[in-house]
Amino acid sequence: MEFVDILFPPRIAMGAQRKTRWRTTIVQTQSGREFSNQEWSRAQHTYDVGFAVRTATDYDAIVQHFHSVRARAMSFPLQDKLDFQCTADRGLVVNAGGSPTELSLAKKYGAGAYAYNRAITRPVVATLTVYRLRSGATTNITASTTVSATTGAVVIAGGVFLPGDVLSWSGRFLVPCRYDTDELPALIVDRRVGEGGEMLVRCDGISIVEVREGA
Numbered sequence: 001m002e003f004v005d006i007l008f009p010p011r012i013a014m015g016a017q018r019k020t021r022w023r024t025t026i027v028q029t030q031s032g033r034e035f036s037n038q039e040w041s042r043a044q045h046t047y048d049v050g051f052a053v054r055t056a057t058d059y060d061a062i063v064q065h066f067h068s069v070r071a072r073a074m075s076f077p078l079q080d081k082l083d084f085q086c087t088a089d090r091g092l093v094v095n096a097g098g099s100p101t102e103l104s105l106a107k108k109y110g111a112g113a114y115a116y117n118r119a120i121t122r123p124v125v126a127t128l129t130v131y132r133l134r135s136g137a138t139t140n141i142t143a144s145t146t147v148s149a150t151t152g153a154v155v156i157a158g159g160v161f162l163p164g165d166v167l168s169w170s171g172r173f174l175v176p177c178r179y180d181t182d183e184l185p186a187l188i189v190d191r192r193v194g195e196g197g198e199m200l201v202r203c204d205g206i207s208i209v210e211v212r213e214g215a
Contacts, residue, residue: 001075001151001211003176006068008049008078008208009061015052018064018082021046042119045175045210050185050203051133055063059186059201072180074213077122077174081197085172088131089183092117093154093167103154105147105169106215120173121152121213132161151214180207 018156038125053059069076094117096104105120130145131138144157147169154167161167190200 001158003075004069006076008065008076010079012049012052012061013060014081016047016049017051018047040076042212048205049207049208053128053201055201056201068185072179075178080175084191086170088168088170091169095167105152105154121212122174123147123149123152124172125149126171131168132164159172176211176213177208178207178211180209
């Protein structure tokens with residue numbers, strides 16, 4: 001799917017209803033015991049932005065964005081107002097492939113053996129700081145690090161990162177998303193008090209879903 005760098009309107013994103021979901025199959029035996037099958041290895045986030053639309057001005061912001069990305073045809077960045085930044089204690093730089101130099105960004109949720117590492121593929125590079133922990137000393141190595149704004153891949157200058165070092169990061173990130181509909185609903189319900197008052201608009205659901213990127 002083509003990705004276009006047209007940020008979803010942040011003011012509208014602030015009022016979105018957010019959900020985080022996994023996909024699990026539960027099988028119940030005749031004895032009543034249950035077994036679960038986790039079908040997804042990565043969570044997915046969804047947003048209903050219809051809740052944020054109150055006025056014709058709000059709706060126009062959605063209309064412009066909706067047409068720019070051609071409804072479901074293209075993906076785009078959205079700032080999840082409840083989860084758009086990462087601190088160094090939760091920011092991981094992980095091995096993304098067979099080679100020790102194939103690194104990428106992740107954010108940790110939970111702790112211990114059951115921690116979940118979420119791949120971060122759309123970092124806001126200008127906000128990032130990368131750290132190296134070596135022999136108990138933490139060093140800022142951002143100047144020696146290149147991070148891709150389109151994949152989250154991390155490249156560190158030769159000799160800066162050695163076996164045994166632990167890397168972390170902090171900063172902001174965006175969520176790659178797409179509309180989950182080709183139709184944009186709206187209903188005029190009233191007009192604000194006063195001559196020439198702005199029209200009040202209701203939208204019964206405008207669904208946006210996260211697009212999984214990377215491996």
